Amino acid sequence: MSTYGPQIEVAVARVRAEITRLHAELFRNGLVVWTGGNVSGRVPGADLFVIKPSGVDYADLAPENMILCDLDGNVIAGTPGADRSPSSDTAAHAYVYRNMPDVGGVVHTHSTYATAWAARNEAIPCVITAMADEFGGPVPVGPFAIIGDDSIGRGIVETLTGHRSRAVLMANHGPFTIGKDARDAVKAAVMVEDVARTVQLARAGGALVAIPQESIDALFDRYQNVYGQAPQGALK
Numbered sequence: 208m209s210t211y212g213p214q215i216e217v218a219v220a221r222v223r224a225e226i227t228r229l230h231a232e233l234f235r236n237g238l239v240v241w242t243g244g245n246v247s248g249r250v251p252g253a254d255l256f257v258i259k260p261s262g263v264d265y266a267d268l269a270p271e272n273m274i275l276c277d278l279d280g281n282v283i284a285g286t287p288g289a290d291r292s293p294s295s296d297t298a299a300h301a302y303v304y305r306n307m308p309d310v311g312g313v314v315h316t317h318s319t320y321a322t323a324w325a326a327r328n329e330a331i332p333c334v335i336t337a338m339a340d341e342f343g344g345p346v347p348v349g350p351f352a353i354i355g356d357d358s359i360g361r362g363i364v365e366t367l368t369g370h371r372s373r374a375v376l377m378a379n380h381g382p383f384t385i386g387k388d389a390r391d392a393v394k395a396a397v398m399v400e401d402v403a404r405t406v407q408l409a410r411a412g413g414a415l416v417a418i419p420q421e422s423i424d425a426l427f428d429r430y431q432n433v434y435g436q437a438p439q440g441a442l443k
Contacts, residue, residue: 215253222248222257222389223270223287229393234265236397238316245294248389249304249311254278256304260291278305280357295354302360303385307368312389314396317381320403324348325376331399331406334415338406339423340430341398343371351378359383371427374399 211219229246233239242265247258257273274288280301282289294300300313316322324331324346331346333339338346349366352358363383366375373395374384382399386392409415418426 211253211255215250215255218250218252219255219257219275219286220270222250223273223275225389226257226259226273227268227270229389230259230265230268232393233314233316233396236400238318238396238400239265240317244316245296245300245314246389246393247294247297247300247313250275251311255283256300258294258297258300260288261294263291276301296359298355298357299360299363299383302357303363306360306364307385309387310385310392312386312392314384314386314389314392315381316396316400318396318400318403320407321346321374321376321382321400322380323407324403325381326379328378330376331403332415333418333423334406334409335402336418336426337398338402339418339426340434341395341402342374343427343431344423346372346374346376346382346399346402349375349377349383351380 226246226248233244242262245259247256249256254277256276258276259268260272260274271287272291274291274293275283275286276293276297278301280297282293296315303310303313328348330348333345347366347370349362352362359377362377363375373386374382376382384392384395384399386395
């Protein structure tokens with residue numbers, strides 16, 4: 208790590224700690240089972256990101272076993288965790304970071320309701336204000352892709368480029384979310400599961416009622432730019 212200088216070393220340590228904490232949030236919010244799912248975070252000031260190791264129990268995750276990668280998904284030799292295999296989704300995360308420079312965090316889960324929509328290859332329609340607030344419209348479906356190379360990453364980028372949603376339902380697979388940082392991406396993962404469940408339950412009771420586009424736009428603008436204590440705006 209000395210080749211990166213002390214500032215980058217500090218940044219990497221902070222991201223390792225944050226990514227460890229955020230994996231616990233996935234578990235706490237019921238978005239993952241066993242060792243599935245992953246969170247990654249870009250290292251500020253460097254072409255690096257941190258991601259979880261593959262197949263490790265959530266209870267055993269720690270900053271020192273998180274894995275540091277470059278933006279091609281290569282593990283940085285000689286760093287803590289480098290003796291382990293990174294998440295099987297590492298190539299997808301790396302592709303997103305290379306092609307969406309404003310993205311600081313990526314999350315993947317197989318959360319139940321969002322994955323059910325993905326299994327149908329069906330976008331979640333924007334029929335509740337929480338969706339308008341958080342996603343600015345429907346949550347789209349991305350193309351089917353096999354794990355192992357950057358095909359999933361390409362599908363994420365193709366689907367979300369120019370789209371206000373920070374979540375995509377990869378067909379027959381499950382949700383991926385992006386954010387300005389890893390915490391923002393985890394929030395999107397929590398919210399996409401919440402709206403997927405609510406809209407599914409609503410549709411079981413009858414026809415869904417669309418929100419007019421102008422109202423969606425107004426809700427999104429208010430939530431992204433006015434709501435809260437220190438508005439940061441939408442992910443660009």
